[in-house]
Amino acid sequence: MENKFKQIGNWMAEQEIGFTFLTSTDNIFYFSGFYSDPHERLLALILFPQDEPILICPAMEKNDAKNAGWKYEIIGYSDIENPWDAIQKKVAAKGQKITKAAVEKDHMNVSRYEALRSSFPSLKLFTSAEEKINRLRMIKTEKELSIIREACKWADYAIEVGCSEIAEGKTEMQILAAVEYELKKKGIAKMSFSTMVLTGKNGASPHGNPGDTPIQKGDFVLFDLGVVVDGYCSDITRTVAYGEVNEKQKEIYDTVLNAQLAAISASKPGAACSSIDLAARNTIRDAGYGEYFPHRLGHGLGLSVHEFPSLTETNSLKLQEGMVFTIEPGIYVPDIAGVRIEDDVYVAKDGVEILTNFPKDLHIIK
């Protein structure tokens, strides 16, 4: 933890930033080790170039923060107290006149931005805290990687359970329920996002919702799910077939698989994100399905299920050792079929290590 504080402290000193004001659960957990989703209540962490940080949380969570290992100052406030006065006083007591602050521009809401500006009238410049923190979080430590590995093993297991539950007439929700039950019984408290089990035509929407559609012979069943372990997410997609597939379905499946494998082969330190996306996208275009792959190839993965960077055909950022991201091309032909195949990968010295390992050959469940 100390190393993170030092890195962001150095950045603040270089950039002449008086403090960094963090508001998102994930970034606060990253720096403090304290995980809290305070809903509409204010949770914040103020980092300084030199001074010790200050945590702001509901008074009723102060003990939880201490139990999570937080050793520095905490400003607690009740549901009828306004925390901004206390924040202003504590920061003013540091004795620095601050003109520039970093905030999470992609997270902090306008109300808090206005409250911060009112509390610190000397503040003239606001810079994006994500610019630095996204790049810190992008490179995983050994410890983070080992947690993500475990989250990925659970994701593989979840797909295994899902496949074993497939049977004629079972609904998407019944299968989803069985998958989550198996995980929760084993102590998995949280999924990375709402689990998706989509059958037949429902799978042809990249963001469909599971419901009471029963499985029929000839359907694809698409699973997209992830598991949270110690705050870190996994994210896997597998598409399997029930009973039989026709030639068109097989062609679509093979195209997605080839695209996914092409992107994996293209991934190594120094390769641009765009080149990874295009390795998959061109495979799909060449097969004539370009218009049916409407999303980016993938996204960074860690404390957030979607984090920096975004793997698009226009992102020139180069891969670096230590990154973890998803590779998830898909083809969605309305009323015909939807197929997506997604792995989580870790960028090692010479290429990528695949962290999700459930088989990807077309699996026809009889």
Place this chain on the structure above:
Amino acid sequence: MENKFKQIGNWMAEQEIGFTFLTSTDNIFYFSGFYSDPHERLLALILFPQDEPILICPAMEKNDAKNAGWKYEIIGYSDIENPWDAIQKKVAAKGQKITKAAVEKDHMNVSRYEALRSSFPSLKLFTSAEEKINRLRMIKTEKELSIIREACKWADYAIEVGCSEIAEGKTEMQILAAVEYELKKKGIAKMSFSTMVLTGKNGASPHGNPGDTPIQKGDFVLFDLGVVVDGYCSDITRTVAYGEVNEKQKEIYDTVLNAQLAAISASKPGAACSSIDLAARNTIRDAGYGEYFPHRLGHGLGLSVHEFPSLTETNSLKLQEGMVFTIEPGIYVPDIAGVRIEDDVYVAKDGVEILTNFPKDLHIIK
């Protein structure tokens, strides 16, 4: 739906607001009937005093929006397109020079606020869209109420399942898994928030996390959970005992129950939120546990599990017919016990109707 558009349109006309720019999933669903959680991608709805509204969503969700019944314009954008140019052009085509806009100040992030300001340099004033929308959403229609009633029935059922699962040595997560499995098998896709099952000392933290603590004789088991039906949330808490209770536990339980009943009795149209909170708070103070009730009495409930208004000892807002909110006093004595009892209530003509009906007498499971 048309009535909502008219009400906010009239408000915009009165306030000379050129457009209202919505960004939260719940408010967009409230006005459009389209439910989407786009993660970091932009989802927005622009409402005008007179003109037809415009929805902005990822291109791959356009069909989902239409299928959800959206009949007006949609701006779709891909992962490599910046939607702000298209937004600027579409709004400019309306031909009005706009100087004042309403935004969700409690939701819109700084990046989008800056993008909006850059796209519309004529905008000088930003007002809170929540000021109006919170009050619209606060009063439930018959249709909304009937959905919330159903969500509350499922919440009662979930507590029933939870109680039936309690047995010596079972862990919090095992019980939680069984509860959610029963609901999901029956088609419930989403809980209102992370389900809580807390036993013994864990229940003494108002925001504890379920884990592998096994149930022992003499423990309280606290359930806090909710179910989403057609977008609307329920939220219930029950605390039951396993095996036996001592005098202190019984005293704490009775105090919370008396406080909860006092708050229910005090609830009727015209009563201030503060008076409802204080009816419970004074009961707890009088019993000597005032310092162990560290949170507000409750919160509005609807599309969001926590919504306007907040029931605190300082909120002078008066109850009106049609409101739905929670009444959830608690006492948390560290290392001794935590008890919370929560119902969802609807404000009717002469008092409140209780929507969650699982029994509240101290239930000792043998």
